[in-house]
Amino acid sequence: MSEDTIHIPNPKSPPPLETAQLTGDATAEDIESVRVRTSVFVYEWPVRLWHWVNALAITVLCLTGWFIGSPPPSMQIAEATHQFVFGYIRFAHFAAGMIMTVGFFGRMYWAWAGNHHAKQLFIIPLFNKHWWKEIFFEIRWYMFLEKEPQKYVGHNPLAQLAMFGFITLGSTFMIISGWALYSEGTGRGSFADMVAGWFLTLVGNSQAVHSLHHMGMWFILIFMIIHIYVAIREDIMSRQSMVSTMISGTRTFKDDRP
Amino acid sequence: MSEIETFYDVMRRQGITRRSFMKYCSLTAAALGLSPSFVPKIAHAMENKPRTPVIWVHGLECTCCSESFIRSAHPLAKDVVLSMISLDYDDTLMAAAGHAAEAAFEETIEKYRGNYILAVEGNPPLNEDGMYCITGGKPFVEKLRHAAKDAKAIISWGACASYGCVQAAKPNPTQATPVHKVITDKPIIKVPGCPPIAEVMTGVITYMLTFDRLPELDRQGRPAMFYSQRIHDKCYRRPHFDAGQFVEAWDDENARKGYCLYKMGCKGPTTYNACSTVRWNEGVSFPIQSGHGCIGCSEDGFWDQGSFYDRVTDLTQFGVEANADKIGIAATGVVGAGVAAHAAVTALKAAQRKTQTRTEKEEA
Numbered sequence: 001m002s003e004d005t006i007h008i009p010n011p012k013s014p015p016p017l018e019t020a021q022l023t024g025d026a027t028a029e030d031i032e033s034v035r036v037r038t039s040v041f042v043y044e045w046p047v048r049l050w051h052w053v054n055a056l057a058i059t060v061l062c063l064t065g066w067f068i069g070s071p072p073p074s075m076q077i078a079e080a081t082h083q084f085v086f087g088y089i090r091f092a093h094f095a096a097g098m099i100m101t102v103g104f105f106g107r108m109y110w111a112w113a114g115n116h117h118a119k120q121l122f123i124i125p126l127f128n129k130h131w132w133k134e135i136f137f138e139i140r141w142y143m144f145l146e147k148e149p150q151k152y153v154g155h156n157p158l159a160q161l162a163m164f165g166f167i168t169l170g171s172t173f174m175i176i177s178g179w180a181l182y183s184e185g186t187g188r189g190s191f192a193d194m195v196a197g198w199f200l201t202l203v204g205n206s207q208a209v210h211s212l213h214h215m216g217m218w219f220i221l222i223f224m225i226i227h228i229y230v231a232i233r234e235d236i237m238s239r240q241s242m243v244s245t246m247i248s249g250t251r252t253f254k255d256d257r258p
Numbered sequence: 259m260s261e262i263e264t265f266y267d268v269m270r271r272q273g274i275t276r277r278s279f280m281k282y283c284s285l286t287a288a289a290l291g292l293s294p295s296f297v298p299k300i301a302h303a304m305e306n307k308p309r310t311p312v313i314w315v316h317g318l319e320c321t322c323c324s325e326s327f328i329r330s331a332h333p334l335a336k337d338v339v340l341s342m343i344s345l346d347y348d349d350t351l352m353a354a355a356g357h358a359a360e361a362a363f364e365e366t367i368e369k370y371r372g373n374y375i376l377a378v379e380g381n382p383p384l385n386e387d388g389m390y391c392i393t394g395g396k397p398f399v400e401k402l403r404h405a406a407k408d409a410k411a412i413i414s415w416g417a418c419a420s421y422g423c424v425q426a427a428k429p430n431p432t433q434a435t436p437v438h439k440v441i442t443d444k445p446i447i448k449v450p451g452c453p454p455i456a457e458v459m460t461g462v463i464t465y466m467l468t469f470d471r472l473p474e475l476d477r478q479g480r481p482a483m484f485y486s487q488r489i490h491d492k493c494y495r496r497p498h499f500d501a502g503q504f505v506e507a508w509d510d511e512n513a514r515k516g517y518c519l520y521k522m523g524c525k526g527p528t529t530y531n532a533c534s535t536v537r538w539n540e541g542v543s544f545p546i547q548s549g550h551g552c553i554g555c556s557e558d559g560f561w562d563q564g565s566f567y568d569r570v571t572d573l574t575q576f577g578v579e580a581n582a583d584k585i586g587i588a589a590t591g592v593v594g595a596g597v598a599a600h601a602a603v604t605a606l607k608a609a610q611r612k613t614q615t616r617t618e619k620e621e622a
Contacts, residue, residue, distance in 0.1 A: 069570050084500055085502030142600070144603060144607055187491075205563060207571055211570070222589055
């Protein structure tokens, strides 16, 4: 190889591994690190696509939902006939709700069609003793009682439990109550009424359904805070990748220890 | 010819012309959303069918249903229906009183066994064996069960009979219970409202007489023709809602312009009733038209849905005057502070570990 190739970055460096021809400012430590790092493909594209579409939909739903409960100050842009401010806010809410619903059904389909990591959101191994042990391990890790975290390919058990409670059950509740409220506008005998109208009857008073749906928003918002914090924290603190895994689908590990 | 008078007979006896009678039939058809071809059918039914006997009983209530009912704006409805009822039994409106009235009650049940309609205004309290409401010397719940046993169908007039209304509001000391939770083996039609609209009440009775069956009911057992849409869906202020133009305070400029009362806690978007179409007092007005939000009086448990003036309901379970937003903000604040504290401890721990490792290295 000639002297000007970029594949020999530093004449003083040791010969690189054949599988890890590093360029730029790579040092001996970098090369050692590359040797022990491993990766595994976890999240297939439908899972990743759903995650980000769902995140976007939830953001839109929270913002517009807040304004539906507490409308922005009255605006005098034009005569009411030509002004549709609140109508557009509600339209965005309903549209995002539809997308979230379709996405959720798509995600359920993928739990069936996709790889076994895609099932974690829907199937909780409640009777697996080892799984419970790992939950307590994770709780200790978050309470600073464990020095070193475990490595997981998919969700860790505590995360899985949180996802199930907040997202799987939370979304189900929000979709049903949301469609029930939507059916109030589309009217009796409409599709929305046939699939979710029973929920209004179950609760009895539409105002109470509104309150429950509103509480659900805060429930999911609390999850968002914890979810984003933990994802970034674990990306830094843990021995594996977190944030990029939901972009590339690949889980990389920072060491090859057990 | 039946021994019972027909509606037409009663009307003619009261000096109503045939012309007025036909007008009444057309108006009723229009009110029920029927095509003009139904007018002769209504007329035929009124002329030929023996009047359906109605027993009207009163439990825990304020009589606002009766007050509304007798103000039905249909030209002749009040004559028709009042005649019908006073001939049978209604302890508030009938001429007889005391033992004579109770005798009429028993006689009607006996005579029309299985054929009369039981109209219930108010509800029975079940606590203390029903002693909180005594009529004719007996707990009302017994009278209700007795009258319901041989009824063809039951009409639950108003929010009391349909859902419980104010006497069933938390904590409901008398255990006031809506009719459908006491009588479970009869077809029950709920006509909620506090009171229900007069034309809705007469409309329901006219439908039952004309077609000899219950009108189409929704999931909650209310006649779909009057209760399948919200006040909000047909509100004349709806364009201001969609435009985002709201009354911000009582008597502000927007209130004078007649903007949407959503922010003032109007319950129109959560209330199923015909107020915004049929309106009240011969179609003169309805609450929103008068500048006050709907209070949701025809909804289940409307007294327990917080203030009439809040859009987001207060949740008393969480202490005084907390609503979903206040609780949500508090919970989010706590979780946010927890996350910040956790992040801080994580950073401190990491810094500590680094210093320790460095010291150990230096010592080594």
